Amino acid sequence: MPEAAPLTSAARTREAALHGQRTPPRAPAPLPRKRGLRALLRGIVTTARPKQWVKNILVIAAPAAAGRLFSIHALLQLALVFALFTACAAAVYLINDARDVEADRAHPTKRHRPVAAGQVPVPVAYGVGGVLAVLAPVVAAWLTSPLVAALLTAYIGMQLAYCVCLKHVLVVDLAVVTTGFLMRAMAGGLALGIPLSRWFLITTGFGALFMVSAKRYSEAVQMAGKAGATRALLTEYTTGYLRFVWQLAAGVAVLGYCLWALEEGSAPHTGLLPWRQLSVVAFILAILRYAVFADRGTAGEPEDVVLRDRALAVIGMVWLAMYGLAVANW
Template sequence: MAERTVLLEHRGTPPVPARTGSLALGLLKTARPRQWVKNLLVTAAPAAAGQLFSRHALTQLALVFVLFTACAAAVYLINDARDAVADRAHPVKRHRPVAAGQVPVRVAYTVGGVLAVLGPALAAWLSSPVTAALLTAYLGMQLAYCVSLKHVLVVDLVVVTTGFLMRAMIGGLALGIPLSRWFLITTGFGALFMVSAKRYSEAVQMAGKAGATRALLTEYTTGYLRFVWQLAAGVSVLGYCLWALEGGGAPPTGVLPWRQLSMVAFILAVLRYAVFADRGTAGEPEDVVLRDRPLALIGLVWLAMYGLAVVNL
């Protein structure tokens, strides 16, 4: 059916193209299914502890994955509802379901609010109070980011990085697995490396086009963002190497010292990813990995070595 234009009452506000597409499909699209792959990080801590494949672990991790996805969807819905007017003036974001009128703003707020309440509540009932507390903290932090923190220098990088770290922590907390200091350091600074590399790439691509992307990028210099991703990459590599060498004085229990050998693959992966960061082409982390076969292969080799080190083969 042809689209019709509905003018808002507010003078100067871009018109809303009223769409007749499915409301359910619009809500699903607003929940960003492509971003759900990030929530697979909930398996990181159990995998690092070698406790991934028990029936209890898989059941709990599946539950945590669903609950984290619901909480992330709540944030996306509320964010898009809040930014609907601004998104209508953007050449790309105006096609988002809420901005385009496929999902009414009130419905986006309502569904987002329901998911934000249900996520932690179900976590407290079906998982643990600690899991519920972490989900609540994630929601509070992300909603604060949507409202104001995304406009604060450095804090915006910290909030996005912490969101990744929370994903990596929650699986271990749900299963009662102690989180290693090396795990937290490597994961946290690894996330900061990818987040700042993405920001650096955006800054490079928008050079001379102020206002074309996120406004805060005009406040950063490319030199500063380069410093951040280089620092984060270095600390992440250092943390991983300290973990790998922590038991270096003891004789290997497996066929080969996989723990130490995995350092080579990890460092190669960081160096390969840094190529795209340096070029200014490091977008979404999953896109970088999937489109570059050598990086994907290095990642698989590292995963195999890491797995062998965890199970002591």
């Protein structure tokens, strides 16, 4: 007998209805997979989070504090360190997205990330991330200094440990993210052989903790009552505890900056005004202004707060001007 032609989907539906059977639900359609080398490269760049690259500008912090920005050698070294830190961060993002691909595909927003959407294959993400993670410290050891190479290696190791397990450990997750910012601020000084002041490290470290804990507090406030809508660790923090952390960090950062300004400003100067001491006023105003958004629970994205608030931007420009005048001894 001739073999029966296969039933179409519509025919199968009618057949199931005639026999009183329930039609099986359709599986959700997979996200379209973009192909081609250009789409792959675009996906890799997107996975590297270009918006986050602005954080790496912190590499100029120590040279700026020491007044060592005004030479071709310094600018070239800082540009190289910026690029190397960007490569390290990109490596971590690629490996993290490859590792979390299944969880991201089940997430309503993260499923659109290039790795989860299939635009960047998982082996490619692992491969590119691994190459960047190895290449960046090697280039740093060759073109900058062994200390910078060691710092980048430690940064990559710490961030990968964060992706695997440390992001699920209370308090430690805050310390790891804060240390990442502090490492960026240290890298420029190590590349140029600039001694790092204890007050610089204290101010930078606790300033970073202030912004990190304010971000966590804002996320906790906005996601209150929405269990599972954000990172699981937030449900283990209380908003009262996170408020205590960012308030404590802000106080220590201000204290560290004041002690630094007064200590450095105690030396004789020939400038018109004691700009270094006066910059304390602008620094405290900036902290107080940022704390307004932290207290409201709207400091979820620090770069957006800094760039979108006009008053904060003006205060920041005034502080930069005062600090520049102090460095130039005008």
